[in-house]
Amino acid sequence: MTEGGTRRVKGAPRVLVADDDATVVASLRVLLSQAGYEVSVAEDAESALARASVERIDLVLQDMNFSRQTSGEEGLALLEELRRQDPELPVILMTAWGSIDLAVAGMKLGAVDFVSKPWSNPHLLASVATALALSAVAESEEADPRREELDERLDLEGLIGRDPEFLRVLALVGRVAATDASVLITGESGTGKELIAAAVHANSRRRQAPFVKVNLGGISSTLFESEMFGHVRGAFTDARRDREGRFALAEGGTIFLDEIGEVDPSSQVKLLRVLQDRTYEVLGSSQPRAADVRVVSATNADLPQRVRQGQFREDLLYRLNLIAVRLPPLRDRRDDIPLLTHHILAGAAERYAVAPPEVTASGLTWLRRQAWPGNVRQLVQTLERAVLVLGERPLDAAALESLQIGESTRSDDVPRPGRMTLSEVERRMIVESLRHYDGNLTRVAEALGLSRQALYRRLEKYGLSPDDMEGDRPVGSSTLEPR
Numbered sequence: 001m002t003e004g005g006t007r008r009v010k011g012a013p014r015v016l017v018a019d020d021d022a023t024v025v026a027s028l029r030v031l032l033s034q035a036g037y038e039v040s041v042a043e044d045a046e047s048a049l050a051r052a053s054v055e056r057i058d059l060v061l062q063d064m065n066f067s068r069q070t071s072g073e074e075g076l077a078l079l080e081e082l083r084r085q086d087p088e089l090p091v092i093l094m095t096a097w098g099s100i101d102l103a104v105a106g107m108k109l110g111a112v113d114f115v116s117k118p119w120s121n122p123h124l125l126a127s128v129a130t131a132l133a134l135s136a137v138a139e140s141e142e143a144d145p146r147r148e149e150l151d152e153r154l155d156l157e158g159l160i161g162r163d164p165e166f167l168r169v170l171a172l173v174g175r176v177a178a179t180d181a182s183v184l185i186t187g188e189s190g191t192g193k194e195l196i197a198a199a200v201h202a203n204s205r206r207r208q209a210p211f212v213k214v215n216l217g218g219i220s221s222t223l224f225e226s227e228m229f230g231h232v233r234g235a236f237t238d239a240r241r242d243r244e245g246r247f248a249l250a251e252g253g254t255i256f257l258d259e260i261g262e263v264d265p266s267s268q269v270k271l272l273r274v275l276q277d278r279t280y281e282v283l284g285s286s287q288p289r290a291a292d293v294r295v296v297s298a299t300n301a302d303l304p305q306r307v308r309q310g311q312f313r314e315d316l317l318y319r320l321n322l323i324a325v326r327l328p329p330l331r332d333r334r335d336d337i338p339l340l341t342h343h344i345l346a347g348a349a350e351r352y353a354v355a356p357p358e359v360t361a362s363g364l365t366w367l368r369r370q371a372w373p374g375n376v377r378q379l380v381q382t383l384e385r386a387v388l389v390l391g392e393r394p395l396d397a398a399a400l401e402s403l404q405i406g407e408s409t410r411s412d413d414v415p416r417p418g419r420m421t422l423s424e425v426e427r428r429m430i431v432e433s434l435r436h437y438d439g440n441l442t443r444v445a446e447a448l449g450l451s452r453q454a455l456y457r458r459l460e461k462y463g464l465s466p467d468d469m470e471g472d473r474p475v476g477s478s479t480l481e482p483r
């Protein structure tokens, strides 16, 4: 961690316990000092603020139901004041069981986490350790990390890119990997969320333990519990034998909850419970099991919006995104396209046992100009197809364009809005039809629902001639098969 940070001073971190309940204070004091922390205590809001302003406090553990007021108003006011006094000071809230609304209100005001009373000691200590690690992370933030420097200390294999925003993402991954904090990765489809999730695991102390991916979009609500938590034989009619759940498979390691936005409300509650208490029950057994699992999730959905629409639980969102990693779309990091292109072509060429094709200047310009709504995945698909279809032939703009035309007719989709004008679509449709019907204008006109005259007018408009299509056809499209 950097020298001269505002908070990081040598020695044990100091935790301020702000609670008016003497028995709670006493047990927290024992728990925290045994775990190696210095402990300060404040029994009312005023002294909490005073201590936080004069002492070197690294973290506050704050009761929300101060002075036995049940509304929590006073607790929120204290939190607000603490945050105003020092926006960097991490505050963990302690809330009575069931007062989730209050906890969520506190998270909105900037609390880093909340723990329900009665608390579990290991969970509370984990929360404190994570919050302290994260505040150290925030302090060590680099403005402009360099790729070479990141590669020296991190395992970032397969993550190509030098774009400044992308490098900041990688640096963040490096800093948070060491903590146990939940990470939520967002970004459009194909931006590399799964690769980033794997990198979080690969750079954590859990790297030797399993990385278990769960596609939540593919799990029905009826099977959710049995999939995630497992079941014992006889738990339900079809449970003929014991089954390990995904959390058990990920024990000691990382669970990657992909497509987290797809989880239905009843499953959201079940997920919240395990994230909150770090325990779960195997279906058909009443023994709670502790989960030592780091949670990384990903989505291309707008979760805050889903929360506003009442489709996603706000408390679950706060549990998931202690750390938020946002991946830029490819169109915002076009300077990475040449690097990515060479990396992808090398991989594809190896797989298809050909030499990587050369990319001409016009080819690179073409690649940089595309909108890439499907981001890196679409670039991968385009280039794989190029190698497959064109083999070792150089990739220039014309070759890439011809592939693209083939591509768009292979799917039933129309181009995404903003990607092409109507004339461009029309032109491509005509080119593709000419190709398909080998320049037979009668059949082309018929297929396009045009009279021959109307087709001629359009050929003229677009400067096309049936003969142009000769010799420009993709070659050997069936000579190479993927994998």
Ligand SMILES: Nc1ncnc2c1ncn2[C@@H]1O[C@H](COP(=O)(O)OP(=O)(O)OP(=O)(O)O)[C@@H](O)[C@H]1O
Pocket: 158, 159, 160, 161, 187, 188, 189, 190, 191, 192, 193, 194, 195, 196, 299, 300, 340, 343, 376, 377, 380
């Ligand atoms: N920075 C990168 N360097 C190299 N390859 C990348 C990079 N980002 C993404 N890719 C590649 O792009 C493809 C898509 O990546 P990934 O599956 O991680 O995307 P995603 O964000 O999870 O997409 P989706 O939301 O559709 O699940 C993969 O083949 C991956 O290897």
Ligand SMILES: [Mg+2]
Pocket: 193, 194, 258, 298
């Ligand atoms: Mg994905």
